[in-house]
Amino acid sequence: MNLLPFILLFLCIAFGCSRPVKPKSDFITIKLGGLTFVKYFDLLEKVIFEGDQAIRLSDFIDSTITDYPQIYAYRVIGSDGFYAATKGSPDNVWDHMQKGYLKLDNRRAVFDPSLDLLGRYYVKDVEAIELLRKIETRFEEEEDFTFSLIMDMIVATYLDSTDSFYDGRPGIKLSDFIINSLTPAPENYTYTLLSAEGDQRVFSWFELQTGWWLLNLDVTKFFPDLGADSRIIHLQTIELIDKTE
Incomplete structure (x- = not known):
């Protein structure tokens, strides 16, 4: 009688059986609208960050994804579905992606300490990055800005x-x-609309209230029409300039 199967069963019960470790995939997915792109690690440049091999997060967003990466927010998503916004923090912006890395040993998103990001942005076991169209609002000569996600x-x-x-x-x-940026007394400001290409035009509050951003065309349109230069393509930022100063 062959006792080997019984011996193996006894050892498994006594000391525990380990399941085979499923190898991690060598890619992550990039999501934009209804499209999904696969980005393989082998095809991307490797760098050393904090002593570990890594890939810059911005390298996952090439021209096959978009020519205007600055007009999107970036949702870095772990295999468990976690991302920073689930804890109430804004999604990442392009500056974060340029100073962020995916460590290849554990697929964790990490960032340059100069960004001073909260720990919740350091997503573990990254599985996907989702691009979300945003439009920024900021006050004149200020580097900081807030942004609104179009889907909201x-x-x-x-x-x-x-x-x-x-x-x-x-x-x-x-x-x-x-209104979404909670700006008090909007009539006291003029509004400069800036495109991702650098085009811009200044509008009064009265004019701005007649303007729209059209989703499918990604262009601004005013009614009544204010001329061809009022049609800003790939709108990135609305800058507020205080007229009372």
Whole structure:
């Protein structure tokens, strides 16, 4: 009688059986809208960060994903579904991604200490990075800004019976971005709209209230129309300038 199977069963019960370790995948996924991209580690440049081999987070976001990385927020998601915003913190911005790394030994997101990010941003076992369209608001000459995620805004229908191309498009009122940033006395400011390409134009509060950002076209549109230079493509920032100073 072969006693080996019984001996192995006894040893397994007595000392515990270890399951085979499932190897980690050598890629993460990048999500943008309804699209999913796979980024393999072998195809990306490796660097050394804090003594460990890593890949810059910004290297996962190349021109196959977007030509305008600065207009997105970045949600770094762990295999357990965790990301910083689940704890009430804003998603990462492009500056974070340029100074962030994915350590290859444990797939943990880490960042340059100069960013002074909370520990919740150091997501473990990163599985995916999701891009979320945002629009920033900031005061003149200030580096800090707040941003609104488009998915959190109220979408309405832009109506312009004089222009069938724009009429009926889904959009967001530009003034909603200012209200969302809790700006007091908005009539005391002028508003510079800046695109990702560097185009800009200044508007009064009265004019801004007639403006829209159209989702599908990624362009601003005013009714009545304020001219071709009022149509800002790839809007990135609304800068507030105090007229009373």
